[in-house]
Amino acid sequence: MGETTAREPLLAVEGVDFSYGRARVLRDVSLSVEPGELVALLGSNGAGKTTLLENVSGLSTPDSGAIRFDGEDVTSLAANETWERGLVHVPEDRKLFPEMTIAETFAIATPRGLDDDTVSSLRERVFEIFPDLESRLDQRVGTMSGGQQQMVSMSRGLMSDPDMLLLDEPTLGLAPDLAADILDAIGRINEAGTTVLLVSQQALSALDIADRAYVLDNGEVTLSGPATELKRSDEVREAYLGM
Amino acid sequence: MALLELRDIEKSFGGLRVLEGVSMTVEEGSIQGLIGPNGAGKTTLFNLVSGLLRADNGTIVFDGTDITDRAPKHIARDGVGRTFQLTRPYPGMTTQDNLLPGLVYAGGYDRVSEARARALELLDLVDLADLAHEESRDLTMSEQKRLEIARALATEPKLLLLDEVFAGLSHEDVARQIELIDGIRDELDVTILLIEHVMEATMTVCDRVGVLANGTIIAEDVPDEIVHDEQVIDVYLGSGRDEVGTGADSDATPDEDVPETGGGLDG
Amino acid sequence: MAVIEAIVLGTLLGLVYATLSVGFSLTWGTLDVIHVSHGAFVIFGAYLGYTAHASYGIDPVLALVAIVPLFFVIGVALYELLFRPLADRAREVAFASMVLSFGLAIAVENLLVVQFSADPRVLQTGYTRDVVNVLGVPVTTGRLVGAGLALLTLVIVFVFLKYTYTGRAVLAVAQNAEGAALSGIDERRVSAITFGLGLATAAIAGVATAMFWSFTPSEHLHWMVFVFIVTILGGVGSVVGAGVAGLLTGLVYELSALVVPFAWVDFVLFVLLVCLLVVKPEGLFQQ
Amino acid sequence: FDSILGDGGDGDAIVIGGTLPLSGAYADTATYIEDGYRQWASDVNDDGGLLGREVDLVIEDDQSEASEGVSQLNRLITREGVDLLLGGYPGSTAAGQMQVADQNDMVYVSMGGHMSSFEQGFEYAFGAPPLMGQWWYDGFFNWLEGQPESEWPETAAAITVDNPVGQAVYESTTKNLDRLGIPLEMDERYTLPLDSAQSLVSSAADVGADLFFANGFFGDGVSTIQAIHDTGYEPKAVLQGIGSLTPAWEDELGDLGDYVVSGTSMHPDLPFEGIDRLNEIAQEEYDRDTTSEYFLFGYSWMQTLQQGVEGAGEIDNGAIRDWLKSNSVETVGGEYAFDDRGLPDPIEYATQVRDGVAKLVAPDDVATHDVVYPYYEQF
Amino acid sequence: MIRERLDSSDRLAIAVVGLLALVPALTMDQYVLSFLMLLVMYASLAVGWNVLGGYAGYESFGHVAFLGVGGYTSVWLFVEYGLEPYLTAPIGAAVAGFIALVVGYPALRLKGPYFALVTLVIALGIQAFVTNLPGLDASQGVFLPAPLDDPAHSQVLLYLLMVGVLGVTILAARLVERSKYGIGLYAIREDEAVASTQGIDTTRLKVGAFVLSAALAGLAGGIYAWYLGYVTPTPMFDVRVSILVVLMALLGGTGNWIGPFVGAAALRVVDEFLVLQFGGQVAQIMYGLVLVGVILYLPHGVVPWLRRHARSRLPDRLGGATPGGDR
Ligand SMILES: Nc1ncnc2c1ncn2[C@@H]1O[C@H](COP(=O)(O)OP(=O)(O)OP(=O)(O)O)[C@@H](O)[C@H]1O
Ligand SMILES: Nc1ncnc2c1ncn2[C@@H]1O[C@H](COP(=O)(O)OP(=O)(O)OP(=O)(O)O)[C@@H](O)[C@H]1O
Ligand SMILES: CC(C)C[C@H](N)C(=O)O
Ligand SMILES: [Mg+2]
Ligand SMILES: [Mg+2]
Helix, strand or coil, X not given: CHHHCCCCCCEEEEEEEEEECCEEXXXXXXXXXXXXXXXXXXXCCCCCHHHHHHHHHCCCCCCEEEEEECCEECCCCCHHHHHHCCEEEECCCCCCCCXXXXXXXXXXXXXXXXXXXXXXXXXXXXXXXXXXXXXXXXXXXXXXCXXXXXXXXXXXXXXXXXXXXXXXXXXXXXCHHHHHHHHHHHHHHHHCCCEEEEECCCHHHHHHHCCEEEEEECCEEEEEEEHHHHHHCHHHHHHCCCC | CEEEEEEEEEEEECCEEEEEEEEEEEECCCEXXXXXXXXXXXHXXXXXXXXXXXXXXXXXXXXXXXXCCCCHHHXXXXXXXXXXXXXXXXXXXXXXXXXXXXXXHCCCCCCHHHHHHHHHHHHHHCCXXXXXXXEHHHCCHHHHHHHHXXXXXXXXXXXXXXXXXXXXXXXXXXXXXXXXXXXXXXXXXXXXXXXXXXXXXXXXXXXXXXXXXXXXXXXXXXXXXXXXXXXXXXXXXXXXXXXXXXXXXXXXXXXXXXXXXXXXXXX | CHHHHHHHHHHHHXXXXXXXXXXXXXXXXXXXXXXXXXXXXXXXXXXXXXXXXXXXXXXXXXXXXXXXXXXXXXXXXXXXXXXXXXXXXXXXXXXXXXXXXXXXXXXHHHHHHHHHCCCCECCCCCCCCCEEEEXXXXXXXXXXXHHHHHHHHHXXXXXXXXXXXXXXXXXXXXXXXXXXXXXXXXXXXXXXXXXXXXXXXXXXXXXXXXXXXXXXHHHHHHHHHHHHHHHHHHCCCCHHHHHHHHHHHHHHHHHHHHHCCHHHHHHHHHHHHHHHHHHCCCCCCCC | CHHHCCCCCCCCCEEEEEEECCCCCCHHHHHHHHHHHHHHHHHHXXXXXXXXXXXXXXXXXXXXXXXXXXXXXXXXXXXXXXXXXXXXXXXXHHHHHHHHHHHCCCCEEECCCCHHHHCCCCXXXXXXXXXXXXXXXXXXXXXXXXXXXXXXXXXXXXXXXXXXXXXXXXXXXXXXXXXXXXXXXXXXXXXXXXXXXHHHHHHHHHCCCXXXXXXXXXXXXXXXXHHHHHHCCCCCEEEECCHHHCHXXXXXXXXXXXXXXXXXXXXXXXXXXXXXXXXXXXXXXXXXXXXXXXXXXXXXXXHHHHHHHHHHCCCCHHHHHXXXXXXXXXXXXXXXXXXXXXXXXXXXXXXXXXXXXXXXXXXXXXXXXXXXXXXXXXX | CCCXXXXXXXXXXXXXXXXXXXXXHHCCCHHHHHHHHHHHHHHHHHHXXXXXXXXXXXXXXCXXXXXXXXXXXXXXXXXXXXXXXXXXXXXXXXXXXXXXXXXXXHHCCCCHHHHHHHHHHHHHHHHHHHHHCCCXXXXXXEECCCCCCCHHHHHHHHHHHHHXXXXXXXXXXXXXXXXXXHHHHHHHHHCHHHHHCCXXXXXXXXXXXXXXXXXXXXXXXXXXXXXXXXXXXXXXXXXXXXXHHHHHHHXXXXXXXHHHHHHHHHHHHHHHHHHHHCCHHHHHHHHHHHHHHHHHHCCCCHHHHHHHHCCCCCCCCCCCCCCCCCX
C-alpha cells in the first residue's frame, strides 16, 4: 500500500521492538501512514496498540527500530517535541489536568503564536463535535463524568491544531449516539486534511471510515491492507468484528 | 423481592442538579442494567448507594434496611460491592494483596492465610491468577477492571455494582466478560447492577435495563423493549440509525453484507 | 491604639512570613518538591545582601539585582542535578525530596558557617533605622522596605503562575506530567525554571527578613516551621493563600498578645491553626 | 567501634577531653571558648607541660545538643580514657555533663550555667568562674543602691526568655527589685526566636516602666533594643541578659546597643594577672579588638584545673577535687575559693556598653567607666 | 508477607533485641551504652512512627510531641510522687496515647501534607503548653536523679529499659504487620475511599494506629527523660527529632519495621562516625551530603534495595515484604 506512492509517508514505523521489563510487547512492528490518510489499528486487548502509540508520540522510546515523522527521525524525541512537529496523541487513559477547567486546558494545549481566527475556528470545531462542553467551560475537569472527560481529552488534542492525530480509543465510555457522532467527526476531520492513526475496538465503524488498517496481534503486525479488504477477511471478521 | 430500592433520590453538585428524583429497584438474583447519556448521573448513583456520597433527598433501601445515611464501611459489610469507572486498584499492592482488605474486613475471612487462598480463587475466576504477584499499577486497563470485579467480590457482596466494565474490550473479550458476569450471578448468587455504554453487552447480559436521563429514570424494561423506546433512542442510542444491539452497524458502509453484532457503539 | 499597633506590626510580620513561604509553596505545589532547604537559602541570601553592604558598600536591595539571578541559576542547577533525577526515580517524590533537601539544608547551613562564621549578623544600612509613622505606629524604613520586597515577591510569583505560559504549564505538569507532554509542554524546562524562580524568591526573602531580624546560619529550621505552617494553611501552591495565611499568622501573633500573656501567644496561634485546618482541611485556598 | 575512635594520644601526654557545640545553634560562642582552651594548652606546653607532661586536647563537637554532649563525654571518658575533662557549654549541656563527670569521679570545671546545677550535690563540679544568671544584676543594683533614693527607678518591666538561662537571670531580676522595693509592673515571657519585640516594648512604655529588663540572648536582644529606639521608649536603664556579652553585639550593633547594662563574671579589663597578655594575643592572633569573655572563660577554667592538678601533684581526680575544695586558685578572672557546691563567692560585676563594647562599670575596684544613668538622656 | 507463625522477620526481631539486651553483659562501657541508648531510642521512635506513617501513609511531623509528653509525665510523677522510671514510663505512654486519641479524631480527617502540618503544629502547641504549665516550671529545667545509687548500674538499667521499649515497639509493629489490622492500614495508605467501600472502618484504624504509635513514643520518652537527667522542653520537644524520625523511616524503607530500624541505626552510626572522624562543620556538611546521596540513589529506602540485591541469598521474606510493598 504505502509503496504505491513514491512520496515519503508522513509517519513511518520501522522494525520497532519494545519491552516492559521482561515482557516483550512489540516485536518488529512496521507500519506507515501517508499524508491525509486515516489508518485504523486493530487488535485484541493487550495486543500492544497503546504501547505502539506511546512509542510513536514519545511517551516511551522503542528499544530498537526507528520512527520517522515527516521525513525526520523522531524515534527518541520526547512527547512535547513530537507535539511541536504536529504529531498529537490523544491517549487512552486521558491524562487530563483534574484541577483545571476546560477553558484552561484548552489554553494550555493551543499552540502559542496561532492567530486568533485559527484558534476560534479550532474551538468552533470542538464545540460542534462536543456541544456539551461549551456550557461547561468553567467546570473543573476532575469533577466531570467519565464520558465528559473523554470528550475533553479528545478536544484537547484537537485544540493542538494537529497535522496528524494518534487517537487511542476515542469513543471509550461514550454513549452510543455520541460515539457514532465522534467517529463521523473523525472522518470529517480527516477529510479536512488531518492525518489520523486510529485505535478502536469499534472495529467495524473504524474500518468504515479508514482508508487502510493494520492488525496487531500479540505485539506483531499480522495483517494489513485497505479497510474494505480487511473487512472481508475471515480472520478479522471472526476476531474483531464478532462474526 | 427487591434487593435494592431507590426512592426519589435527589443530588446536586453546587448549583448543578444531577439527580432530580430517581426511583428504581433491583430484583434479587437479577442482572439489571443502567444506561444513559454521559453525565446523566449514573456513577453518582453508584457513589450514593455505596455511601461515598450522601443523597440530598430520598431513600435507599438495601436488603430491607434503610442505608441512606450509612457509612461506606457498613454498606460494604451489609453486602454491597462495587467497581470504579476510572479504575482504582490499590496501586502499590500486588494483584493478590488487593483482595485481602475486602476479604478480611467484609468477607468474613478473619485468618489471613485463608484470605490469601481465597484471593487466589477469586483471581482465577476473573482470569488473573497469572498476575497474582504483579503490582496492580502495571496491569492494563482491562486487567484492572477485572481485578476490581474480583476485589468487589472479595467482600462477599449480595449486590455487585459494576461501572463500565466492558469499556474498551474487544469483541472476543466482551463475550468472555459476559460469561464471567453470568457466572457470578449464577454460581456466586450475586445480584448485579451494571452501568454500561457497550450496548452489545448490556443487551445480552441484562435482564432489565433502566435508562437515566435528565435527572430521572425515563424508561425501565427488558432490553428488547428499551432499544425500541423512542425516548431512549432520542436521548441515548441515537436516532436515524439502524437498530442498535441487534445487528446492523450504524455507519454501515456499502458493504452492507457485513453486519456488526452489538452495534459496537461501545466505549 | 494598641490594636492599631498590633495590626500594623502584624501586617508587616505577616508579609515577611508570606514572602518566606511563597517560593516554597510554589515548588511544592507545582513540582511536588518539599524543599526543606529553602530556609537555608533564605539565610544564604541574607548573608549575600549583608556582605554586599558590609564589604562593598552596595545597598542590599540593589544587590538583589545580582543575587536574584544567581539564585535562579543555582535553583536551575539544583533541580537538574538533584531533584529531577530524584523525581525520575522516587515513587513518592514529595517525601523523598524532603529527605534530600533536609540533607541539603544541613550542608548549606554548615557551608555558611564555614564561609561567614556562625556569628549572628544584623543588617544595618543608612536608612534602615529611620523611623516613619504608619497610622501612628513607629516603623523603621528597613521594615517597610522589607515588607515592600515581600509584596514584590508575592506579585512576581502570582504573575508567573497566572499570566505566563511557563507558570500555567508547570501547573499542568503538576497535575499530569504525561498529559502535559502530550500538550506540548517541555516538562524539563518549565520545572527547572519554576524551581529557579522558587529559589530566587529565597534571595529576596533573605534580604527582606534581614531587614527585620538578626540572622545566623542555624536559624533556618525555625523559619521552615513557619514556612510550613503558612504554606499549608494557605493551601499548597497557592500564592494568594500564602499571602493571606502569612498575614493571618502575623496578625494572630500580634493581636493575641493583646489578650493573653505573651508566653501563651504561640499556644494560641497553634490552637487556632489546628482549628482552622480541621474546619477547612485543604487550606484556605486551593491553587 | 574501634575504627571510629581516635587514639588517645601518645602515652606520655596528658589527654584532656570534652565537647563543645562546634556546629549548630551555639557554635558562634563555642569557638571563642575553644580558642581559650587551645591558648591555655599551648601556653602550658610552652612552659614545659603539666606535671612535666605534655598536654593534649580532644574536643568533640556535640552539635549543640545536650544528649549528644552527654554521650560524647561518656565516650571520651570510657573509650578514650581521657585523663581530665574540659568544661562544656552552654549551661544546659553542662548540666547533663556534670552528672556524667560526677558518676565517673572526674573534675569538671565550666561555667555551669545555672544555680540549680550546683545544687544537685555534685562533688566534682566547679564554676571557675561560673556565668551565673542568679548573680547577673547584682553589680548594677549594688551601684543603684548607692545612689540617692530619689534617682531610683520607680517601676520596672521585664521580658524573659522561657528557658533555663532566662529563668536564672529572672531570679536575679526579682531578687534585686525586691531588695530596692521596686514593683515589676510588666512581666512577660517569650520563646525563642522572638519574632516581634515591638509590642512588648510598647507595653513596657505604656506602663511607664523606668527599668527595662531584656532577659534574653542575642537575636531577641537586638530586636528589643531596636524596638526601644524605634518606639522612643525612655527607660532610665535597659538591662540585658547575655546578649551584650556576645561578640556580635559589638561587631554588629554599633552604637545602637550602647548604654545597655549587663552582668558578667569575666572581663578583659579585669585587673588580674595574665589578662593583659591574653588581650594582646586576642588582638594579634585572633584579630579581635576586644577580647571575648568566652575566650577568657575557657582560659580561666583550664587555669583552675591546672592548679588543681599541680596542687594534687598527680592526675588523680579525687585528689584534684579535694585540693580545689580546700585551696583557692588564681586565674585571669581573679582568685576563687570554692564552697561545697563548687561555687566561688558571688561575682557581682556590672557592665555597660560604650561605643559598642561592654565595659566594666561596677564595682568600683574593677570599674573602668562610670555608670551612665539615666539611659534615655544619652540619645 | 503475612504469615501465621514465626517467620524470618520475627526471628530477626528476636535476634536484634536479644543482642542489644546482651550488650551490658559484654561491656559496661558507658560510651557504648550511651551511644546505643540513643540508637535504640531513635529506632523505637522510627519503628513506632512507621505504624501510622509507613503502614497507613499518614506521615506525622510531630512525633516528638509524644516523646515529650512521656518525658514530662515522668518528670511530673517523679517531682510530685517520687515514682521510678519503670512506673513513670508506662504512665507516660498512657498519657501520650490518650492525647493522641483526643487530637487524633480531628487531625486524622486531614490527609498528606495537611496531616503532617497539623501534627507539627500540635507538637509545637503541646510544647508551648508544657513550657508554660504552672507548677511544673519546665522552662527552668528539672533534674532527675539516677534511678539507682550506683550510676553505672543506673545507666545499664535505663539502657535495658530502652531496649525493652524497642522490643515492645517491634512486637507491636509485627503484630500489626501480620494481622488483619495491618492489611487495613495498608489499604488506607493505598486508597482510603476505596478501603471504606470494602468494609474498613478507616477512622478507627487510623486513630488506633496513631494512639499506638504515640504511646510507644511516650514510653521511650519516659526513659529518655531519666537518661537525660536534666530535662528542659527544648530537647524533649525538638522539632528536629520529629524530622529525623521521618527521615530514618523513609531512608530505611517504610514497608515494615526493619526499614525504620535500619534507617535509624544507620543514621546514628554515620552521624557518630562523621563527628568523630571529622567533627564540626565538615562532619555536618558530609552528613548532609550523605542524606542527599542515599535518597538519590536509594529513593525507596535501604532495606528494599538490599532485599532486591540480595534476594538470591537471603531468605525470601527477610523483612517480610508487605502488601503494598515498600514505599
Ligand atoms: N506499565 C506496564 N508494565 C508492564 N506491562 C505492561 C505495562 N503496560 C502494558 N503492559 C503490557 O503490555 C501489553 C500491551 O499493552 P497495551 O496497553 O499496549 O495493549 P493494548 O493493545 O492497548 O490493549 P487494550 O486494548 O486493552 O488497550 C499487555 O500485555 C500489558 O500487560
Ligand atoms: N464534584 C462534582 N462537582 C460538580 N459536578 C460534578 C461533580 N461530580 C459529578 N459532577 C457532574 O455530575 C454529572 C453526573 O456525573 P456522573 O459521573 O454521575 O455521570 P455518568 O452518568 O456516570 O456519566 P458517564 O457515562 O460519562 O460516566 C456530570 O455532569 C458531572 O459533570
Ligand atoms: C546563665 C547564663 C547567663 C549562662 C550561659 N550562657 C548558659 O547558657 O547557660
Ligand atoms: Mg490500549
Ligand atoms: Mg460514569
